[in-house]
Amino acid sequence: MVDRLRPYRELIGSRIRSQTAYRRSFALDVSGSVMVGLVEFAEVYIIFANVDALGGLDFAGVALVFALAHLTFSVADLIIGHLDNLPTYLRMGTLDAFLLRPLPVLAQLVTSDVSLRRFGRIAVAMIILAIALPMNDIDWTPARVALLIIAATAGTAIFAALFLAAAAVQFWLVEGREFVNAFTYGGNYAASFPASVFAVPMRAFFTFVVPAAFVAYLPTLVLLDLPGPVGLPQWLGWCSPVAAVALWCAALAGWRAGLRHYSGAGS
Amino acid sequence: MFVNGFRRWATYRLALAAGAFTNTVFGLIRAFITVGAIGAAGGTLAGYDAAAGVTYAFLAQALIAPVNIFGWDELAQRVRTGDIAVDLARPIDPQLAYLAADLGRAVYTFIPRGVPPLLVGAAVFGLAMPTTALPYLLGVVALVLAIMVSFAGRWLVNLTAFWLLDLRGVLTLYVLGSGLLSGHLLPVHWFPGWLATAANATPFPSIVQTPIDIVTGRAAGAEALALIGVQLGWLIVLLAVGRLVFAAGTRRLVVQGG
Amino acid sequence: MIISVRDLRREFVVRRPTGRLRRTRTVVRAVDGLDFDVDAGTAIGYIGANGAGKSTTIKMLTGILKPTAGSVQTCGLVPMRDRKVLARRIGVVFGQRSQLWWDLPLAQSFRTLAAIHRLPETGWPARRDELVERLDLGDFIHTPVRQLSLGQRIRGEIAAALLHSPELLILDEPTIGLDVLSKERLRVFLAEQRAEHGTTLLLTTHDMDDVQRLCERIIVVDRGRLAYDGTLPGLAARVGAERVITLDLTEPAPPLRDVPGTRLVDVEPDGLRQRLSFSPHETTAAAVLARVGQLVGVRDLAIDEPDIEDVVRRLYLGAPSVGSSDGGVHAEQ
Numbered sequence: 001m002v003d004r005l006r007p008y009r010e011l012i013g014s015r016i017r018s019q020t021a022y023r024r025s026f027a028l029d030v031s032g033s034v035m036v037g038l039v040e041f042a043e044v045y046i047i048f049a050n051v052d053a054l055g056g057l058d059f060a061g062v063a064l065v066f067a068l069a070h071l072t073f074s075v076a077d078l079i080i081g082h083l084d085n086l087p088t089y090l091r092m093g094t095l096d097a098f099l100l101r102p103l104p105v106l107a108q109l110v111t112s113d114v115s116l117r118r119f120g121r122i123a124v125a126m127i128i129l130a131i132a133l134p135m136n137d138i139d140w141t142p143a144r145v146a147l148l149i150i151a152a153t154a155g156t157a158i159f160a161a162l163f164l165a166a167a168a169v170q171f172w173l174v175e176g177r178e179f180v181n182a183f184t185y186g187g188n189y190a191a192s193f194p195a196s197v198f199a200v201p202m203r204a205f206f207t208f209v210v211p212a213a214f215v216a217y218l219p220t221l222v223l224l225d226l227p228g229p230v231g232l233p234q235w236l237g238w239c240s241p242v243a244a245v246a247l248w249c250a251a252l253a254g255w256r257a258g259l260r261h262y263s264g265a266g267s
Numbered sequence: 268m269f270v271n272g273f274r275r276w277a278t279y280r281l282a283l284a285a286g287a288f289t290n291t292v293f294g295l296i297r298a299f300i301t302v303g304a305i306g307a308a309g310g311t312l313a314g315y316d317a318a319a320g321v322t323y324a325f326l327a328q329a330l331i332a333p334v335n336i337f338g339w340d341e342l343a344q345r346v347r348t349g350d351i352a353v354d355l356a357r358p359i360d361p362q363l364a365y366l367a368a369d370l371g372r373a374v375y376t377f378i379p380r381g382v383p384p385l386l387v388g389a390a391v392f393g394l395a396m397p398t399t400a401l402p403y404l405l406g407v408v409a410l411v412l413a414i415m416v417s418f419a420g421r422w423l424v425n426l427t428a429f430w431l432l433d434l435r436g437v438l439t440l441y442v443l444g445s446g447l448l449s450g451h452l453l454p455v456h457w458f459p460g461w462l463a464t465a466a467n468a469t470p471f472p473s474i475v476q477t478p479i480d481i482v483t484g485r486a487a488g489a490e491a492l493a494l495i496g497v498q499l500g501w502l503i504v505l506l507a508v509g510r511l512v513f514a515a516g517t518r519r520l521v522v523q524g525g
Numbered sequence: 526m527i528i529s530v531r532d533l534r535r536e537f538v539v540r541r542p543t544g545r546l547r548r549t550r551t552v553v554r555a556v557d558g559l560d561f562d563v564d565a566g567t568a569i570g571y572i573g574a575n576g577a578g579k580s581t582t583i584k585m586l587t588g589i590l591k592p593t594a595g596s597v598q599t600c601g602l603v604p605m606r607d608r609k610v611l612a613r614r615i616g617v618v619f620g621q622r623s624q625l626w627w628d629l630p631l632a633q634s635f636r637t638l639a640a641i642h643r644l645p646e647t648g649w650p651a652r653r654d655e656l657v658e659r660l661d662l663g664d665f666i667h668t669p670v671r672q673l674s675l676g677q678r679i680r681g682e683i684a685a686a687l688l689h690s691p692e693l694l695i696l697d698e699p700t701i702g703l704d705v706l707s708k709e710r711l712r713v714f715l716a717e718q719r720a721e722h723g724t725t726l727l728l729t730t731h732d733m734d735d736v737q738r739l740c741e742r743i744i745v746v747d748r749g750r751l752a753y754d755g756t757l758p759g760l761a762a763r764v765g766a767e768r769v770i771t772l773d774l775t776e777p778a779p780p781l782r783d784v785p786g787t788r789l790v791d792v793e794p795d796g797l798r799q800r801l802s803f804s805p806h807e808t809t810a811a812a813v814l815a816r817v818g819q820l821v822g823v824r825d826l827a828i829d830e831p832d833i834e835d836v837v838r839r840l841y842l843g844a845p846s847v848g849s850s851d852g853g854v855h856a857e858q
Contacts, residue, residue: 028436043452043453046457047304049457052307178288182291197302199299
């Protein structure tokens with residue numbers, strides 16, 4: 001089993017070595033990403049400098065939603081965010097080089113890079129999470145602890161699937177990078193705030209089409225034992241793994257279709 | 268140079284459409300968050316009711332393209348590769364040449380990337396826009412000044428390329444700072460005291476907050492003219508400093524034999 | 526048979542904008558019915574003009590592109606379907622694209638490839654050392670690939686492609702841009718690999734000398750179709766391709782019109798430089814030189830070989846070729 005992973009260990013290992021080799025620019029990148037995390041949180045902070053509640057949650061609650069959304073997004077970005085370089089790989093013939101190797105193309109693509117500088121945002125999100133959790137005075141049961149872990153894992157999987165689907169689209173729409181940003185970065189933005197602020201159609205979109213609400217808001221409802229808005233009962237907070245699996249099936253199907261299209265086996 | 272800037276951006280049609288789509292989605296999300304906040308505040312927040320808040324969100328999104336909030340490093344690249352020598356050899360003043368090109372780009376991208384979010388915002392929420400002509404006339408002036416102030420700031424940031432090897436850190440900081448303090452994320456009028464003071468000490472609110480305030484009629488008459496005056500002031504200062512720093516930078520380049 | 530191709534076809538649909546709004550749709554037949562077999566251990570020169578369909582064929586042989594029609598088998602496998610299994614048995618080198626890791630040293634690329642091909646930890650270093658020695662990579666094996674010269678990079682790519690000892694080595698324009706000495710060293714190396722390991726070689730190239738030195742069989746493809754399949758002398762003979770000898774004379778002389786077996790191509794105004802062309806199966810360079818030497822004093826001379834483009838062009842202007850040309854626009858590669 002360990003031997004099966006040998007190629008991937010080697011591939012990722014060399015990327016990590018290559019990135020950390022330039023210490024000063026790596027440090028700059030990480031601090032840049034810390035700044036990004038802080039400025040994004042500033043939006044929450046500014047709102048709550050003026051009001052006491054947003055979408056039915058107080059500052060602690062919204063901070064929790066924000067932290068969970070940003071943590072899962074940044075981890076997914078670390079692992080798979082470089083997939084939006086696909087047009088460059090297509091242009092440079094890197095995908096052909098992948099096809100000539102005895103490994104699955106997607107696995108090679110995922111291990112072709114690691115965005116270590118995302119660690120800055122991850123750190124900021126973890127700190128906010130660490131502060132928000134006790135601030136919310138949660139009634140901790142084993143079930144709720146499990147839910148937190150499940151939600152964090154499923155949330156990461158959801159964003160990873162979004163990145164994959166976004167990459168698959170690039171097989172057809174080569175200049176489509178900004179278009180898919182609406183779903184990946186837009187999804188992150190929508191996930192960072194309570195879905196109850198959205199009007200019903202938008203709420204439905206960001207729950208059942210792009211499962212942003214499943215990442216942070218719905219699990220937070222369970223943790224805080226609050227009722228959800230119209231159309232989103234609290235128990236959905238347990239269903240983020242379902243959303244993750246469904247989205248992954250769709251994303252993988254899209255990826256395979258894209259690869260077939262590239263190899264001329266599709267259209 | 269104006270027409271050239273215009274034409275270069277004319278080739279990115281698909282990218283413009285994609286950009287308009289993304290702007291619209293972000294506009295929608297931002298509008299709902301804004302309305303949520305205003306609702307929680309009891310219907311008005313710092314003088315914004317729900318309609319005004321929504322209008323603000325969509326106008327801020329529509330302005331992204333023209334004022335080019337998300338960074339521009341063309342000048343820095345040219346300094347790094349040495350192509351800047353070509354610009355220096357031309358008989359046109361480099362700063363003004365780039366300014367003209369930037370204005371061309373802004374005009375060209377404004378409609379394809381700016382109008383769709385406004386249309387969607389109007390359809391979904393209804394925008395609260397003034398019915399008289401004066402705010403729009405003053406608004407155009409403010410917008411043009413905003414584009415130029417934004418350029419002047421980005422020009423200065425790019426000039427650090429004469430001294431720094433890697434511009435990424437400075438550029439990220441600038442984009443973040445200007446994004447927040449300009450009022451792009453949330454109106455500066457909502458900032459807590461200390462942050463509002465900090466923002467007003469920078470040219471950034473002149474780039475987003477001011478044109479929006481004027482075109483929506485929030486700032487009218489004498490107040491609008493005062494804001495335009497502030498824009499002009501920042502423009503002159505930034506351009507002047509930009510010229511000095513540019514001269515210093517090119518001197519350094521020549522001395523180094525670059 | 527290590528390669529087996531039957532009625533292979535590949536079409537592309539190209540949409541070109543005409544005017545501001547409309548677009549036309551053209552079907553380009555990059556490969557239009559190819560048939561050939563290759564036995565293990567042979568060396569094939571696969572030549573054709575740019576856009577003739579060479580790279581498309583290679584992509585179909587290696588599993589990168591799926592044929593529109595027809596069948597292809599490489600190492601007894603269907604390339605697209607059995608891509609990963611096939612990848613262990615073939616090595617591919619693209620002269621104009623790199624498969625190495627750009628920002629890392631060559632040595633690291635070898636390590637990674639050994640891991641990817643799951644080469645036994647105890648065995649592969651020996652193979653690597655053999656390749657490093659034969660291709661003279663020792664001086665730059667620890668340099669990042671992007672800092673290597675073209676010649677160094679190509680040698681690295683070939684070593685990388687041979688690390689897992691494939692049965693079939695496919696090279697797409699490997700000598701393009703190399704200087705004469707590097708080309709020769711590369712040819713020597715490839716000939717040795719064939720002799721020692723029985724590796725089958727499929728080489729696409731524009732360089733006739735590559736073909737002459739390495740390959741015993743030539744396949745010429747033109748506009749997606751097979752134009753010739755045989756030996757190089759056979760091809761030159763079929764086409765009547767001529768070699769051109771340029772003579773620098775010691776003193777001006779009248780035009781040399783009557784040297785047997787030759788045709789006067791041109792004379793420079795001062796009569797000091799004259800060019801004669803001759804066909805290899807009518808006479809030899811030595812015979813021509815001997816006769817010319819009897820007529821005039823020769824200070825210097827040069828011989829130009831027929832180039833591939835010329836040969837291929839003659840192939841079409843000459844005999845009514847295999848399959849007439851109707852339909853199918855000139856393909857983009």
